[in-house]
Amino acid sequence: MAKHETPLLDQLESGPWPSFVTDLKQQAAxxxxxxxxxxxxxxSFKDRITHWKHGxxxxxxxxxxxxxxxxxxVPELFPGVEHFHTVRVAQPSSKYYSSANLRQLCDLWEKHGSGVTNMHGSTGDIILLGTRTENLEPFFWDLTHDMNQDLGGSGSNLRTPANCIGESRCEWSCYDTEEACYKLTMQYQDEIHRPAFPYKFKFKFSGCPNDCVAAIARSDISVIGTWKDDIRIDQAAVKEYIAGNYPSNGGAHSGRDWGKFDITKEVIDLCPTNCMWMEGGELKIDNxxxxxxxxxxxxxxRALRPGAEKGASVLVGAKAPILDxxxxxxxxxxxxxxxxxxxFEELVEFIEKVWDWWMEVGKNRERVGETMQRVGLPTFIKVMELEPIPQMVKEPRSNPYVFWAEEEVEGGFERDVEEFRAKHAA
Structure with a gap:
């Protein structure tokens, strides 16, 4: 195959950063x-339209x-990419690899495909870019039999679950994200590989509210580690921070000297709910x-740690802009x-309850968050048989009208009247 003139792409090699254009030219050898x-x-750059079509x-x-x-x-112009299918390979939990595994995978892709990889797709999968239709089955055979790895999800199905490094390396993790991701990946192989949903569905596991896999922004069910009791405080360590003996932020200052640590300016005044203060030389928190x-x-x-009663908060309905x-x-x-x-029985029961509802009322190509938005959060909460709480409220009510279900009005009104009469009769 002949080398093409690429003046527009060549500009991408002129900047200070490594360029995929250079990599592809090397790979072409x-x-x-x-x-x-x-x-x-x-x-595509010249015409300002894509020249790929879905297969x-x-x-x-x-x-x-x-x-x-x-x-x-335009296969007549570029016969080498007449077929250019992408293969998604399920990543291991937390993306831990051995060098031997990576070498074997790259050798396999050199054998059956273009050798071009993307580590990783936004969902987490190992993305192998570019192969012909007749190579798919041989590649799949080698992947599953020689490497004991499987394909990830694509289409209207459960996408490959992903998680942060969890307890394997992070002291803030409030549950075992790797075990949760692995168990649910194994449990839902059919949902991953055989599309049966209205549209794609993702769940992601973050061990703490730092949410290092951005679950809250991009997964239909976000499982984010949290704690139920009080933040644990080491008052002696608090004093060491104030004295400047411990570096704040774990010493991560990007080489800049920010001056002496100020607990009021850098911690207390930045608390979003103003629940922290100093009293008698000690840090206080209204948990x-x-x-x-x-x-x-x-x-x-060094001074503060999550509470000891750990678990997770479950959130539903994140997505990128598709229909909405x-x-x-x-x-x-x-x-x-x-x-x-x-x-993880309680989580599994909740996931399947959401699926049962969404598969019944969701429209084609409608993420569960869009279904929730269409029918309304109150309806979703009622179907899930949950009690509403203030934290579910996105913004203050702007509609002056309040609508009550008939069964709520009759029993509730009569009960309120009886309680009022009893109180004032006394």
């Missing part, structure tokens, strides 16, 4: 189809997901007002235990 990758991208139904036998079909719409933002813990990690605008997930379960001993 052993994989000539990479010249056609550059050529078709140059044409429709293409995949491996028995699986409805894991392969994203792609074909060039009933704490929203678990993690700021104070991040700034003074982007939205964060909504708090639905403030606290549930997260024990691997019972296979």
């Amino acid at each position: 052993t994989k000539p189809e990479c010249w056609d990758i550059l050529g078709i991208l140059e044409l 429709g139904i293409v995949g491996v036998f028995g699986y409805g997901g894991g392969i994203v079909g792609r074909y060039a719409d 009933s007002e704490c929203t678990r933002c993690m700021h104070c813990i991040n700034v003074m990690p 605008g982007a939205q964060f997930s909504t708090l639905v379960l403030p606290f549930i235990p997260m024990s691997a001993d019972n296979d």
